[in-house]
Amino acid sequence: MSTGPGLGSSSWPSEPDRSSESPQDGSSGPDTGAKTGKAGDALPSGHAMWGNTTSGTAETVGYVPTNGGVQPPPGPRGGPTQGESELVREALKDAKVSRETSVRVRPERRDKEWPRPGTCRVITIANQKGGVGKTTTSVNLAASLALHGAKVLVVDLDPQGNASTALGVEHRADVPSIYEVLIEDLPLADIVVPAPEIPNLHCAPANLNLAGAEIELVSKVARESRLRRALDSYDTDQFDYVLIDCPPSLGLLTVNALVGGNELLIPIQCEYYALEGLGQLIRTVDLVKSHLNPGLNVSTILLTMYDARTRLAAQVAEDVRNHFGNVVLNTVIPRSVRVSEAPSYGQSVMTYDPGSSGALAYSEAASEMAHRGAPE
Secondary structure, eight states: OOOOTTSSOTTSOOOOOOTTOOGGGTOOSSOOSOOOOSTTOOOOTTSOBTTBOSSSOHHHHOOOOOSTTOOOOSSOOOSOOOSOSHHHHHHHTTOOOGGGTSOOOOGGGOSSSOOOOSSOEEEEEOOSSTTSSHHHHHHHHHHHHHHTTOOEEEEEOOTTOHHHHHTTOOOOTTSOOHHHHHHHOOOGGGTOEEOSSSTTEEEEOOOGGGGGHHHHGGGSTTGGGHHHHHHHTSOGGGOSEEEEEOOSSOSHHHHHHHHHOSEEEEEEESSHHHHHTHHHHHHHHHHHHHHTOTTOEEEEEEEEEEOTTOHHHHHHHHHHHHHHGGGEEEEEEEOOHHHHHGGGGTOOHHHHOTTSHHHHHHHHHHHHHHHHTSOO
């Protein structure tokens, strides 16, 4: 019985003998079945540099170096190689992604302590689209700022309580949480607890009780400004930053966060769907500014989940920068396995794997925020 063309056929071209090639001639180490191309071929500009990867770390993911033939660390590599096939090279040869592929920490920002703001900055982190990195951004920016000398409070306003989980803070149903603050007028000071892993970092936890707050707030007096009242009656001057993590919606919880904050940070995933809902968020912000919080300012936009192997990510980043200008941080957050793994250990990526690409990117983004908000 015929096996069809290319299956069991002796006419299928055999692999060329590469035994005489040196590592500089395009060899990728152990044979993984991927072709590296001819010697001297230019590899795609969006390909990850060894030790400066776009997800995880080079040692765990197995990226192939493209920095002029510099050899990888000794020992076996696991995982598939990327960017080596003709199809991938053809798809990426014109991609304009090299500028934002790697994470470079500026020397002047490696100081132990970053500049601290003159007054407490209350920053709401919101985007009604789910899965764009709101909680991840809240936790890791807060951890980065705290590790560099700032005093930070994270207010978890998401009923899922993921920010509380990532900071290692207890948030069972019987633990006092932000729900009691919004619904029962419990003082904010009664629920704020320190994060166990990082000094100077505190959290106002959330639990599943908060899921019913959207309905219960409807009948409350001044329902849109209950978080603002709680913050005003709390001594926020003891902190340099208050970061408010929002749920993926534009309901009353998010409106409370927009009314309670002075600044808005919008994380935008570098994919097309993330742009579709951005207009609705901006319209909501304009309504809040007109009627409830005139001082609200869209101060920061952070590009997240940047995949340097795709043209779409580069195009989305370019479109956002053209529209919003200097509000967009120069740093982009790459996709990183370590960032996703860290919450399962009750940690931020800053303590779970400080050398990963995700940790370096969030540290640089936090540094940008700190230097932009520093008093002149």
